[in-house]
Amino acid sequence: MKAVKTSPDVASTYADQVDGLYYYLIGVSVFFTIAICALIIYFSVRYRRQSDADRPAPTKDGKLLEILGSVIPFILVMIMFFWGAKLYFDARMPPKDAIEILVTGKQWMWKLQHPNGKREINDLHVPVGVPIKLTMTSEDVIHSFYLPDFRKKMDVVPGKYTQMWFKPEEEGAYNLFCAEYCGTEHSLMVGKLYVVGQEEYEKWLNTRWVDGAPMANVDTNDPVAAGEEIWDTNCAAACHTGKAGAIAPNIVDKFGTMRDLEGGEQILMDENYVRNSMQNPNEHIAKGYPAAMVSFKGTLNTTQMNQVIAYLKSRSTADSE
Amino acid sequence: MNDSAEQPTYNYLTAGDTVKSWLLTVDHKRIGVLYLIAMTCFFLVGGTAAGLFRLELATHNPDVLSNDTYNKLFTMHGIIMVFFFLIPAVPGVLGNFLVPLMIGAKDVAFPRLNLASWYIYMLGGSFTLLAVLLGGIDTGWTFYTPYSSVYADSNVILAGTGVFITGFSSILTGLNFIVTIHKMRAPGMTWMRLPLFIWAQYATSIINILGTPVIAITLLLVVFERAFGFGIFDPARGGDPVLYQHLFWFYSHPAVYIMILPGFGVVSEVLACCSRKRIYGYEFVAFSSLAIAAIGFFVWGHHMFTSSQSEYAALIFSVLTYLVGIPTAIKIFNWTATLYKGSIELSAPMIYTLGFIGLFLVGGLTGLFLATMAVNVHLHDTYFVVAHFHYVMVGGMMMAWLAGLHFWWPKMFGKMYNEFWARIGAVVIFFGFNFTFFPQFIAGYMGMPRRYHVYAPEYQPFQMLSTTGAFFMGIGLLICMVTLISSLFKKGYCGRNPFKATGLEWNQAASPPNTHNFTAPVVVDVEAYDYTDERIYQDA
Numbered sequence: 001m002k003a004v005k006t007s008p009d010v011a012s013t014y015a016d017q018v019d020g021l022y023y024y025l026i027g028v029s030v031f032f033t034i035a036i037c038a039l040i041i042y043f044s045v046r047y048r049r050q051s052d053a054d055r056p057a058p059t060k061d062g063k064l065l066e067i068l069g070s071v072i073p074f075i076l077v078m079i080m081f082f083w084g085a086k087l088y089f090d091a092r093m094p095p096k097d098a099i100e101i102l103v104t105g106k107q108w109m110w111k112l113q114h115p116n117g118k119r120e121i122n123d124l125h126v127p128v129g130v131p132i133k134l135t136m137t138s139e140d141v142i143h144s145f146y147l148p149d150f151r152k153k154m155d156v157v158p159g160k161y162t163q164m165w166f167k168p169e170e171e172g173a174y175n176l177f178c179a180e181y182c183g184t185e186h187s188l189m190v191g192k193l194y195v196v197g198q199e200e201y202e203k204w205l206n207t208r209w210v211d212g213a214p215m216a217n218v219d220t221n222d223p224v225a226a227g228e229e230i231w232d233t234n235c236a237a238a239c240h241t242g243k244a245g246a247i248a249p250n251i252v253d254k255f256g257t258m259r260d261l262e263g264g265e266q267i268l269m270d271e272n273y274v275r276n277s278m279q280n281p282n283e284h285i286a287k288g289y290p291a292a293m294v295s296f297k298g299t300l301n302t303t304q305m306n307q308v309i310a311y312l313k314s315r316s317t318a319d320s321e
Numbered sequence: 322m323n324d325s326a327e328q329p330t331y332n333y334l335t336a337g338d339t340v341k342s343w344l345l346t347v348d349h350k351r352i353g354v355l356y357l358i359a360m361t362c363f364f365l366v367g368g369t370a371a372g373l374f375r376l377e378l379a380t381h382n383p384d385v386l387s388n389d390t391y392n393k394l395f396t397m398h399g400i401i402m403v404f405f406f407l408i409p410a411v412p413g414v415l416g417n418f419l420v421p422l423m424i425g426a427k428d429v430a431f432p433r434l435n436l437a438s439w440y441i442y443m444l445g446g447s448f449t450l451l452a453v454l455l456g457g458i459d460t461g462w463t464f465y466t467p468y469s470s471v472y473a474d475s476n477v478i479l480a481g482t483g484v485f486i487t488g489f490s491s492i493l494t495g496l497n498f499i500v501t502i503h504k505m506r507a508p509g510m511t512w513m514r515l516p517l518f519i520w521a522q523y524a525t526s527i528i529n530i531l532g533t534p535v536i537a538i539t540l541l542l543v544v545f546e547r548a549f550g551f552g553i554f555d556p557a558r559g560g561d562p563v564l565y566q567h568l569f570w571f572y573s574h575p576a577v578y579i580m581i582l583p584g585f586g587v588v589s590e591v592l593a594c595c596s597r598k599r600i601y602g603y604e605f606v607a608f609s610s611l612a613i614a615a616i617g618f619f620v621w622g623h624h625m626f627t628s629s630q631s632e633y634a635a636l637i638f639s640v641l642t643y644l645v646g647i648p649t650a651i652k653i654f655n656w657t658a659t660l661y662k663g664s665i666e667l668s669a670p671m672i673y674t675l676g677f678i679g680l681f682l683v684g685g686l687t688g689l690f691l692a693t694m695a696v697n698v699h700l701h702d703t704y705f706v707v708a709h710f711h712y713v714m715v716g717g718m719m720m721a722w723l724a725g726l727h728f729w730w731p732k733m734f735g736k737m738y739n740e741f742w743a744r745i746g747a748v749v750i751f752f753g754f755n756f757t758f759f760p761q762f763i764a765g766y767m768g769m770p771r772r773y774h775v776y777a778p779e780y781q782p783f784q785m786l787s788t789t790g791a792f793f794m795g796i797g798l799l800i801c802m803v804t805l806i807s808s809l810f811k812k813g814y815c816g817r818n819p820f821k822a823t824g825l826e827w828n829q830a831a832s833p834p835n836t837h838n839f840t841a842p843v844v845v846d847v848e849a850y851d852y853t854d855e856r857i858y859q860d861a
Contacts (some may be wrong), residue, residue: 087695148768159556
């Protein structure tokens, strides 16, 4: 009989750190559970009605016990809070050198796209030892991208981009689940994360596989090139010149920077901002320019908007993050 | 009268035996019994749904149910158990029966409104059952958008309307209790002499009044978006799906306290009686209920750490969640301390109560795991969460409910059940429960997502244990039901105060109480839980 596994794999240093905190929580919980249960059982036996235990007249309630009963738990939980918050914030900031993979959730599959445009469904290949940043959105309902062996999860929400990142440190195949209930085949919206060696990843990335056999000349459908074409053919290149008297600011190399808005506010030009500007251009008006942009809602689909974003990212001169 | 005395022939049960006399009654005790019957039916429907999908989950492959049927069953289980059992059980049955009796009042402040609450509850329940009969609903009890408002192909509008309507029953009952507790206490029944059950009902009623309107509006918006295409939550129409989660949890987190606080009240009563002592730190226990009710309104975002809400908001929600844990810890310490140098009798209600403390403790401590942000990211939406809230809801609330039902059963019906079988039922439920839900903590930490019909084979051992445990839990519940119901056909009379408890309901009212509760004017001259008072040991 195979031994029953009772804990998930540890696929990254971060997973190990989360486990450390988890064991602290288990320690505190087991201590209090055993202490309280032991007291209850002991009292129930010692002071059962038939026993002749000493039962003095009722004494006044001790304030000391109440204070200790609040202060000790308070200290223990504040340790949990700071420890948990620190790890959480660490886990939110992707490193600059991360490989960015585009994730699209759709009832009931995961669509994944590598930087060179190569696509996969439900399976995701990544190189070992390199941080991977996922930029995620959904085409329909809310999904949630969950890698239990990395202790990471993030909801994938329609109408906006969310991000998560992880750094695989062991080669292998890991579970990928949808964790947010999304309808009939929710439990079939699962896949595998394949962590492979650096060279193998390069080879995989630049090869087209047909029925398990490699074929030459991968058709990459490069998102940057596609995005550039959309940019050029939809007048953006003509409008967003930023020259004197131009109708719109030059933003082609500004991705990742703070932009000035009418009214004095600033906003970060990120995926959500660019997407929103294409759909609702008059929500945020660039400082010094008229509200003249037309909406591309209904004209550009999610894939095309992603391509525009990829193009702007490729041109960016900003220090990312 | 004493133990051997005859049961009083005129009481609230014998006051009229026509169907009309029950369906048009404004007697709070009869309304309590109406709730008891209705709620038991809902509980059985919700439990049957759970039994079916538990059977399915015994193996990792699909066996007996289709995807859609599975999804509809867990949704039905959730909606019925949360909105039609957990929330109304203790207030609807025990609260209605006991609040006036415990404070020395003739009835609640608004008896007709009280009856209206029951009808509203039944109307809401009918809508929900109709949704089930017409093909079911598959959104999960959480109704997350845009799945519920746009994509789901099931009876969301009917079920949503059902829950919307039922909410008004909670609001009106809450209103009724608050006014009753403020205005109708007997002379001498000061706030600090109130039984802790009353404090708990009071805190619960406040949450009901403040929180329930929010869920009502939220579900109405879902219904409107679905029926008329409003763009509130659907991003394709300019809405925000995460806004729904904020609105939903703004009610549904406090709702956890709506479910559990009345249980705290029951536990305090039983514990004091069965250890013959005043509850240790009465004031702390009373005010911790109010503290929980207040802080509980500001922690909803801990359900949303992975939802894309702001990280800084998450930080605040996390720290407030720990703070709500402190008054809960105080309660557990005080209940345990109450046992010290008590005179403990392990009667059936006491076994349920001690079981409650142990299980609720595990439920509360595992709540700390989920309040811890980095750990939450891993555990969110896994079986760990399922196990955690079942420890709180079933291990906590249901155990407390059964404790209360066994404790006040003789007062409600004038009959004592078979104590031996009642204890067996309690013990079987306790062990069956742990067998069912403890393995789910491990499955959850291993990463098994909840609401999975088909799952990876490595989780199967835990799911099999769960299904086995659920079978024993079902047996325990069956023993419990048969024991209680068969007692109604017994001869013999339980006496006015079979547990020798303090409290007006035991010492100044008959079992079952007559229509007007008390035959003589009630004046209170003792503190709550004064087990040195000789009068409770006499059957005068």
